[in-house]
Amino acid sequence: MLTGEIRSQVDQIWNAFWTGGISNPLEVIEQITYLLFIRRLDELHTLEERKALRLKRPLERPIFPEGLDPRQRPYEDLRWARFKNAAPAEMFVIVGEHVFPFLRTLGADGSTYSHHMKDARFTIPTPALLARVVDMIDHVPMEDRDTKGDLYEYMLGKIATAGQNGQFRTPRHIIRLMVEMTAPTAKDIIVDPASGTCGFLVAAGEYLRDNHPDILRDDAARQHFHHAMFHGFDFDSTMLRIGSMNMLLHGVENPDIRYRDSLAQDHAEDAERYTLVLANPPFAGALDAETVAKDLTDIVKTRKTELLFLALFLRLLKPGGRAAVIVPDGVLFGSSKAHKELRRMLVEEQKLDGVVSLPSGVFRPYAGVSTAILFFTRTDSGGTRGVWFYDMQADGFSLDDKRTPLLAEDQLGPVPAAVLDVAAQGRNNLPDVLARWRQRDGAERERARTAQSFVVPKAEIAAAGYDLSLNRYKEVVRDTVTYRAPKDILADLAVLEDEIRDGMKALEGMLS
Secondary structure, three states: OOOHHHHHHHHHHHHHHHHOOOOOHHHHHHHHHHHHHHHHHHHHHHHHHHHHHHHOOOOOOOOOOOOEOOOOOEHHHHOHHHHOOOOHHHHHHHHHHHHHHHHOOHHHHOOHHHHHOOOOOOOOOOHHHHHHHHHHHHOOOOOOHHHHHHHHHHHHHHHHHOOHHHHHOOOHHHHHHHHHHHOOOOOOOEEEOOOOOOHHHHHHHHHHHHHOHHHHOOHHHHHHHHHOOEEEEEOOHHHHHHHHHHHHHOOOOOOEEEEOOOOOOOOOOOOOOEEEEEEOOOOOOEOOHHHOOHHHHOOOOOOEHHHHHHHHHHHHEEEEEEEEEEEEOHHHHOOOHHHHHHHHHHHHHOEEEEEEEOOOOOOOOOOOOOEEEEEEEOOOOOOOOEEEEEEOOOEOEOOOOOOOEOOOHHHOOOOOOOOOOHHHHHHEOHHHHHHHHOOOOOHHHHOOOOOOEEEEEHHHHHHOOOOOOHHHOOOOOOOOOOOOOHHHHHHHHHHHHHHHHHHHHHHHHHHO
């Protein structure tokens, strides 16, 4: 968890960029990403030097070679520890004319980070701003993995609060809920086909560290974790760089984060490769028919992106693989032939596990659209007995554009550090979602349709045209009004009339 002091340091770095003339939040985080990467390269080279000194042999994998770079500058000068002490004007020349060209040559080592640095651009406009930012970043503690990861997440949060770029960021607590509900294992192969800043992959990695600590003690498991478990696709090079750095700072050495237009490119090489899909893909309406990969339209004939992504998830998953994905509500009840066919496939041919209806304000202030999380397992042989529904009313934050926390920090998220009382549970449904999800094959099947969660048998869903909207099956408790018999009401009126008459007579007697 970040301290107030570190948050303040990050805020100062961010403000320095803004006052220095860079106002685009994506450009700010991109330049910070480059500088963090440069600092990490120096740290890796220092580790190699210490190892060589201890073993008394030459460097095995030096980052900075001996000699001069092509522009006649010693490679040693390109190291963070060296240029951070230079005068601002000299530092500006070193970083702009030597360090960044050096970054663009690093792709040969095969790492995902180096690959995404091949088109690195240095856009910090003045020596004074560069010197100020380098000094600030140098004073941020980066030794601890949790601190590094939380620090970068805090920076990414600033993208979301800065305006138009918030669509790149799914709320972190919703991501964590989806990860907790799918419970990744040490053998999973996880993919997000619209990875953005890699929030889902990061959360899955943190879940595994917390719940399967042995994963980093066994050689084979550790190799799988660092090199084969995490896969992310995006077609925005800035997002690929940011997502890669997010994974790096959360301790994943070499994830597969690569350029891919997920709906346009054929998926033969990735078909049935993954065991877990976690995603909140963008839904942009309809694509031109000629731009859609044929292997997706073979699954469902449509140009609508929300349906094509679901077809993509089925294509990528191995039999037995599972998915947790966010979809707009229209997917649940759309009346087109493609909508109905895709829902039929999920219910009849695969195993639809659950539908969590999200509050409409979850993605404010960027979108007020109603959404839901679909949980399903690819079986190719059916298996749906009943579908578990949950009506989430509150996620711990206000549902207006401000999205203000309604509880203390230790009471937020799906696994809060503090115990929630009844009132707090009403403001944060996420722990309840998780607890009931784990009972979906047991006690949840006995819940009445008036409850916040319940299970609907497959036959009933099929009879309803595979409508998956929660309101189709939820029963509302109406207050009952009991009316008295007319004769009883008339009898009471007669008694009241006699009492009034007697009262009038008594009043007349007193006045006379």
